Amino acid sequence: MSQSVSFASYRAALSTPAARLPVLAALLGRLPVAMVGLALMLYVRHATGSFASAGLVSAGALTGAAIGSVLQGRLVDRFGPTRPLLTAAALLTLFTTLGVTAVESGAPVWLLMVIALALGVSQPSVSSSSRSLWSRLLPPGPARQAAYSYEAISMEVFFILGPAIAGLLMALPWPGTGVVIGAGSMVIGAVGFALTPAVRAWRERTEPRAGQGLLAVLTPAMRTVALAAFGFGVTIGFVEIAVPAAATMAGYPSSVGGLLLSLWSVSSVVAGLLYGLRPVPRPMYLRLPVLLAAFSLLLLLLVWQTSLAGLAIALLVVGTLITPQATAHSIAVDEVAPAGSSTEAFGWVITSVTLGLAAGQSVSGQLIELSGPPLAFAAATVAGLLIAGGVWLRRRTVRDALPAVSPADCAVADLAPARG
Known part of the structure; x- marks a missing residue:
């Protein structure tokens, strides 16, 4: 538990x-994680004059990142991070x-999309590798969960x-500066990460792991965690589409x-620090659906x-449940991922979040065109609650995969979710 x-x-x-x-x-490796995509979109928009073209290229990079996080995760679990990260860094440079070169030469959008897809796949999976490294440096307990x-x-x-830096760099004479710096x-x-002593000491995996297929890591418990991450x-x-739309419709840039x-x-960030001191509910199999449902209900404040000014205050309140969810996903992976596959498993979480972002953004844009931001905010609540319901129905798959939870603990937790 x-x-x-x-x-x-x-x-x-x-x-x-x-x-x-x-x-x-x-x-340093993760600072541009939210910068490169926006910088690329702004760069293509500046070069083509089309938000539609920029959106397609950005979607290509997003899709590539979703694919790359899983593929690189599997390689890291098999060979350690050093070789996969160095290879990815070389490919990203290329x-x-x-x-x-393609943007500057006025290449067609389809070619820009293909290159953006490859760029996304090759973004070094530092986040997954860094997260998995803690399980090798720290024993199970509060320190590892704090990590x-x-x-x-x-x-x-x-x-x-990231977005703030990307926006500032767009003010420089050359609009591609943000992409290159990111x-x-x-x-x-x-x-630098790949060549540190701790990472280089991460040797190739020699112990057997269950299953070898690309989907083998998605055990019933991992599918539940991935569903929570998708929600x-x-x-x-x-929200990421509806909030800027609300500002624009109000006459602001x-x-x-x-x-x-x-x-x-x-x-x-602030709430994430405090929530870790006393997480509620304490059992992870309850925490996943409860946090997603609570977050979805808070989104009604935006409607x-x-x-x-009111939107800003509401966002401050809603934001309190972002980091607690991200932390819960990370801890859940540590507890339920098959042996020898923690990096790939976390890659699936990143992929699930990324695909969820793409789905939410695309539907949100359509609803805003139809009726405006309030409908998009309301739809976010409905979608989140429906997915939280699915996670709740599957909660026992996570409970059964937790080796540290005894049957007595589970019975008590079912009766009193707020207690450990």
Whole structure:
């Protein structure tokens, strides 16, 4: 059963001697995670004058990232992170160069989409590798869970900084600067991470693992975790389109929508730290559906806002349940993933979130055209609750995969979800 963490747990995890260099390198490698896609979209929009073309190219990169996270995860589990990350860094350098050349030469959109797909696949999977490294550096317990919470919180920080940096770099004379700097940061961070002593000591896996097919890691419990992650992505995707649309329809520039979205990331970071001290509900198999359902219900606050000030306050409230969900997904993978496949399993979580984002964004745009942002916010609540219901119906698959939970604990937890 999942344990509470304290601030001492965070300190113990991050001060682990072998973790210091990988943590620093991973920061550089993951900083552009929310920057490259936006920078690419703005770059293509500037070159083609078409948001439709820019959206297609951005979708190609998003799809590639979803595929690459799983493929690279499997390679990392098999060979360790060093060789896969170095190979991915080299490929990312190549495809970034090809992409910039294609944009500058006025290549057709279909070619830009193909290159963007390859660019997304080749983005080094530093996040999955960094998250899996903690299971090798720390024993099970509060310190390891604090490390997973740190991973989720740091990603939220990057989602705040990345778009802001991409927007600032667009003010420079050459609009492709953000793409090059973002890809360069990924490459340098991935190479630095891959060559740290702790990562290089991660040898090839020699122990057998259950199943060899690409879907073998998706056990019943992992499918439930992936479903929860998909629901998380769907709800976020609805809001990421509806908030900028609300700002634009109110007569403000689209950049204001980006600033509004950064508010829920700020509250998410703070709430994530506090939630880890006393997570409710404590059993992971209950936490997954309850957090998604609670988050979906909070989204109703966005439906009733008629001013940007009210929308900003509502986003601060809604954001409090973002990082707790991301942390729960990460801890759940550690508890239910098949032996020897934790990196690939976490790759499936990233893929599920990414596909959910794409689905939510596409439907949200259609609903906004039909009736406006309030309908999109309401649809996000409905979709989130429906998926949370599916996760709830499958909760026992996660419970049965938790080796640390005794039958007595499960019975008590079923009767009193808020208790451990």
